[in-house]
Amino acid sequence: MSVSLTVSDLKMAYGDFQALKGVSFHIEPGQFVTLLGPSGCGKTTLLRCIAGFLEPQSGEIRFGDKRMNDVPPHKRNTAMCFQSYALFPHKTIYENIRFGLRMHKVPAAEHDALIQKAMDMVGLTGLGGRKPYALSGGQQQRVALARCVVVRPDLLLFDEPLSNLDAKLREKVRVEIRELQKELGVTAIYVTHDQAEALAISDVIIAMNHGVIEQIASPRTIYDKSANRFVADFIGTANLLHCKYAGRDACNLTLDTDIGGFTVTDDGYDRLDDISVSWRPEDMTPLPEGGEIPQGCNVISGMVRNSVYMGDRLDIFMHSGDHVFRASVARDYDIPEGSPIRFAVPYGKTRIVQG
Amino acid sequence: MKKKKRFEWGYLLLLPGLGYIGFFVVMSAGIMIAQSFGMYNAITGETAFTLEGWQGVFSKSFVDALGFTLRTSVLSALISIAVTYPLALLLQKSKARKWLLPLIKIPYFVPGLVGSFLIVNLIDYHGLLNEVLMLLHIISEPLRLRNDANGIAVIAIHVWKNVPFMMIIMFSAIEGIRQDVKDCARNLGANSLQVLWHITIPLTVSSALVSVILTFIRTFNDYAISSTAGPMHPMSLANLMKTTAYSYNDWITAGCIGVLMTIVTVIFMVLYTVLGKYLQNGGGK
Numbered sequence: 001m002s003v004s005l006t007v008s009d010l011k012m013a014y015g016d017f018q019a020l021k022g023v024s025f026h027i028e029p030g031q032f033v034t035l036l037g038p039s040g041c042g043k044t045t046l047l048r049c050i051a052g053f054l055e056p057q058s059g060e061i062r063f064g065d066k067r068m069n070d071v072p073p074h075k076r077n078t079a080m081c082f083q084s085y086a087l088f089p090h091k092t093i094y095e096n097i098r099f100g101l102r103m104h105k106v107p108a109a110e111h112d113a114l115i116q117k118a119m120d121m122v123g124l125t126g127l128g129g130r131k132p133y134a135l136s137g138g139q140q141q142r143v144a145l146a147r148c149v150v151v152r153p154d155l156l157l158f159d160e161p162l163s164n165l166d167a168k169l170r171e172k173v174r175v176e177i178r179e180l181q182k183e184l185g186v187t188a189i190y191v192t193h194d195q196a197e198a199l200a201i202s203d204v205i206i207a208m209n210h211g212v213i214e215q216i217a218s219p220r221t222i223y224d225k226s227a228n229r230f231v232a233d234f235i236g237t238a239n240l241l242h243c244k245y246a247g248r249d250a251c252n253l254t255l256d257t258d259i260g261g262f263t264v265t266d267d268g269y270d271r272l273d274d275i276s277v278s279w280r281p282e283d284m285t286p287l288p289e290g291g292e293i294p295q296g297c298n299v300i301s302g303m304v305r306n307s308v309y310m311g312d313r314l315d316i317f318m319h320s321g322d323h324v325f326r327a328s329v330a331r332d333y334d335i336p337e338g339s340p341i342r343f344a345v346p347y348g349k350t351r352i353v354q355g
Numbered sequence: 356m357k358k359k360k361r362f363e364w365g366y367l368l369l370l371p372g373l374g375y376i377g378f379f380v381v382m383s384a385g386i387m388i389a390q391s392f393g394m395y396n397a398i399t400g401e402t403a404f405t406l407e408g409w410q411g412v413f414s415k416s417f418v419d420a421l422g423f424t425l426r427t428s429v430l431s432a433l434i435s436i437a438v439t440y441p442l443a444l445l446l447q448k449s450k451a452r453k454w455l456l457p458l459i460k461i462p463y464f465v466p467g468l469v470g471s472f473l474i475v476n477l478i479d480y481h482g483l484l485n486e487v488l489m490l491l492h493i494i495s496e497p498l499r500l501r502n503d504a505n506g507i508a509v510i511a512i513h514v515w516k517n518v519p520f521m522m523i524i525m526f527s528a529i530e531g532i533r534q535d536v537k538d539c540a541r542n543l544g545a546n547s548l549q550v551l552w553h554i555t556i557p558l559t560v561s562s563a564l565v566s567v568i569l570t571f572i573r574t575f576n577d578y579a580i581s582s583t584a585g586p587m588h589p590m591s592l593a594n595l596m597k598t599t600a601y602s603y604n605d606w607i608t609a610g611c612i613g614v615l616m617t618i619v620t621v622i623f624m625v626l627y628t629v630l631g632k633y634l635q636n637g638g639g640k
Contacts, residue, residue, distance in 0.1 A: 051538075051542055052541075053538050053541075053542075072541075072546070073538070073541040073542055074541050074542070074543075074544050074545055074546050074549075075544075076542075077544075078542060079542060079543065080538075080539065080542045082535045082538075082539055083535075084533065084535050086533065086535040086536045086538070086539035087536075088536060088539075088540070088553075088554065089536075089558070090557045090558055099540070099543055099545075099553070100543035100544055103540075103543050103544030103545045103549060104543075104544045147543065151543060151544065157542075
């Protein structure tokens with residue numbers, strides 16, 4: 001059974017440090033939601049409050065209609081995949097997975113079938129007799145996952161579960177986690193500081209910073225329409241430039257910056273004080289020398305500072321005024337350092353963000 | 356052609372360590388064994404092979420001393436762990452552990468003889484304990500707790516002295532269990548008692564065994580405490596050995612007792628080493 005989760009005005013402090021400053025959000029049953037933010041932003045604290053390991057100072061946590069604040073962790077029917085896997089070192093893989101069933105008083109006659117099914121699900125068939133230390137990191141993570149899903153939790157919690165795996169394996173396991181969650185239809189909350197992971201895996205991303213939620217949106221929205229400077233900068237890579245509102249016509253807004261004017265498609269922006277203009281490196285198209293400026297594009301001119309070959313693309317760092325901007329272009333593009341360069345950025349790919 | 360094996364000069368670096376072991380351990384053990392056969396008497400210089408010592412060593416006083424020493428050592432080790440284990444669990448959760456832990460460790464650094472006097476003052480015929488029990492009319496006449504045949508005073512002092520020693524081992528073992536492992540158990544439906552039973556105890560039981568063995572070895576070979584607070588009959592083995600050598604001038608029998616004490620110690624040292632290796636190989640974890 002999957003449940004909805006409602007968190008209302010949650011506050012939590014460690015001594016003088018306020019880790020959560022009144023966090024509120026709602027998650028629908030069966031959604032895969034990622035708490036994303038830099039170290040110390042409060043995402044793990046929030047997850048541990050939901051699991052019941054930490055008692056919030058104030059605020060409310062509800063699973064469905066049930067208030068959970070006073071429910072101890074062992075009665076919340078959540079299952080958490082820990083960053084360190086937290087496998088029981090003295091138990092075999094089979095016993096590790098069986099632990100939750102025993103604690104939930106599932107009849108012993110059903111254990112074998114349920115454990116087998118969970119092990120098959122995560123590709124651990126035949127490894128039940130081994131101890132955790134005899135498994136690789138990826139296998140240990142799968143055991144942790146099997147141990148969670150076997151108890152059919154209301155809420156599946158992940159605390160940076162892939163951070164100890166190498167990049168290739170991380171990609172593989174995150175796909176498996178997502179497929180498993182979809183198959184079970186269970187509500188999942190996933191903590192990570194890896195924005196690529198968050199974008200790839202989530203239905204909804206909750207971007208956090210300094211104990212507050214900066215934006216709640218789908219991966220596409222949070223990337224394309226970042227709410228503020230922090231989100232634009234943290235999710236992916238963004239070029240950011242402080243600007244001032246200069247005017248507005250039927251479709252566009254014009255902005256003044258210290259490297260010249262910018263035009264941005266009007267997306268119904270209402271707050272226009274303390275703003276920056278933002279655009280993504282991959283939305284910058286190099287213009288041939290003396291070539292015409294395409295319609296509906298801003299032009300950014302400068303000098304190539306250096307370029308970095310990334311395998312699938314070339315990242316060019318350019319000086320423009322006192323600023324350095326980053327552009328991602330086709331990997332076969334070649335330009336020497338110090339050369340003058342111009343880029344076109346469509347109005348529709350240029351955004352206004354707060355801050 | 357077979358290549359001649361080159362002498363490895365680097366082995367000479369082992370000499371200081373091996374020399375120490377050779378001189379102080381192997382040689383002194385060898386002398387003791389030789390002494391038990393009448394081969395070496397450091398005082399008189401007499402040397403004559405005899406089995407007299409071994410024929411007479413298993414006398415009633417020896418068997419009584421062995422029984423007394425084994426009983427007091429086993430009970431001391433068991434009572435110590437029974438006190439230490441729950442105390443370590445409580446301390447681990449206590450906010451006051453920063454200052455409680457150093458306090459608990461104090462007896463470990465107090466010499467055994469001084470410790471004996473401290474505890475004897477409490478449990479003696481007119482010690483604090485008896486006086487309080489009399490005052491409260493719980494007993495009508497003082498209990499004989501010191502120099503008693505059951506070795507109550509000896510056990511009490513050993514427990515007082517060994518709880519801090521065990522605490523060092525057990526507290527580290529309990530602290531060594533990762534919090535996320537315990538959190539995970541709670542998250543999977545285990546209450547506090549179940550976490551203790553299924554996680555904490557299995558992960559620390561081997562450390563408890565190690566500390567019991569080490570404590571047993573320490574108490575089995577003790578002289579200071581049993582000579583101040585123990586009975587005259589039966590004596591502890593160490594006491595018997597000393598009396599046999601110095602009071603009866605029977606160095607051959609004393610040598611035999613020493614050899615037997617060493618054998619028991621070695622057996623438990625082997626047990627300790629095997630257990631240690633098992634732990635190192637992840638047996639317990």
